[in-house]
Structures are given as structure tokens and as C-alpha cells.
Amino acid sequence: MSDKDLIDQEEIYSKVLRAGRRTYFFDVRSTKAGDYYLTITESKKFTHEDGSFHYKKHKIYLYKEDFEGFRELTEEMMDYIIDAKGTEVISERHQKDFKKEEPNENTESSEGSFTDVSFDDI
Structure with a gap:
């Protein structure tokens, strides 16, 4: 089955996680044979100097x-990071109230238009 065939399969259940300029889409899809798999898509917004923007998207197919192995390694890696660095967010890029210092970008309007992204845009 090609990647295009996988993309065209039925969407069963979806959740969205918005995280600043990134949005994560978690989608359960069905194959033609009726089996389920998970797609995780990261969509990141990039703004050009002229105010226009585009999205870069990366997708993982998880069967x-x-x-079990994916869950174990993900939990192990997250635990390692928390043990090594704690849970406090240090990078201001990840803080909700962070406002970029560039005069051409209005964080509130950019954020508003960013939240209008739908999975169909991917």
C-alpha cells in the first residue's frame, strides 16, 4: 500500500494539541482491510517578512x-528529560505569554489564524 493510499483512508477518531506555533494532530485511521493505525502530524507555522505564512508538516504512521515499543521508549525518554532537567519550561519560545520582539508580527492575530488550521489543510 502506498503512502497516498494510507492518507486517503477513513479517519475514525482525532485529537488536536496546540502548542504555540506548533499543532499536533493525533488521528486514528482505518485501512482498506478495516484495521486501525495512528498518524501523528506536527504542523508548524512560519511567517514571512511580508506577513504571509506557510506551514511545514511532518507525519508519523504508527501501527x-x-x-508497546513506541510507548515504552517515549515514556523512557520523557522520564529521562524530566529527571535531568525537571518540568520547568526554560525556553521562552515555549511560554504561552512569550511575544516575539519583531515589529512585523502581531502574536495575537498570528495565533488566532493559526488555530484555524484544520487537518484537511495537511
């Missing part, structure tokens, strides 16, 4: 036979 049931890989769930």
Missing part, C-alpha cells in the same frame, strides 16, 4: 504492532 499496532509497534505501540
Whole structure:
């Protein structure tokens, strides 16, 4: 089955996580054979100097036979980071109230238009 065939399969269940300029889409989809798999898509907004913008998207296909190993390694990596660095967010890029110092970008209007992204745009 090609990647295009996978993309065209039925969407069963979806959740969205908005994280600043990034949005994560978690989608359960169905194959033609009726089995389920998970797609995780990261969409990041980039603003050009003229005020226009575009999105870069990265997608992971995760199948049931890989769930256990993926979950174990993800939890291990997150625990390692928390143990090493704690849970406090140090980078101001990840703080909700961070406003970029560039005069051409209005954070509130950019954020508003960013939240209008739908999975169909991907």
C-alpha cells in the first residue's frame, strides 16, 4: 500500500494539541482491510517578512504492532528529560505569554489564524 493510499483512508477518531506555533494532530485511521493505525502530524507555522505564512508538516504512521515499543521508549525518554532537567519550561519560545520582539508580527492575530488550521489543510 502506498503512502497516498494510507492518507486517503477513513479517519475514525482525532485529537488536536496546540502548542504555540506548533499543532499536533493525533488521528486514528482505518485501512482498506478495516484495521486501525495512528498518524501523528506536527504542523508548524512560519511567517514571512511580508506577513504571509506557510506551514511545514511532518507525519508519523504508527501501527499496532509497534505501540508497546513506541510507548515504552517515549515514556523512557520523557522520564529521562524530566529527571535531568525537571518540568520547568526554560525556553521562552515555549511560554504561552512569550511575544516575539519583531515589529512585523502581531502574536495575537498570528495565533488566532493559526488555530484555524484544520487537518484537511495537511
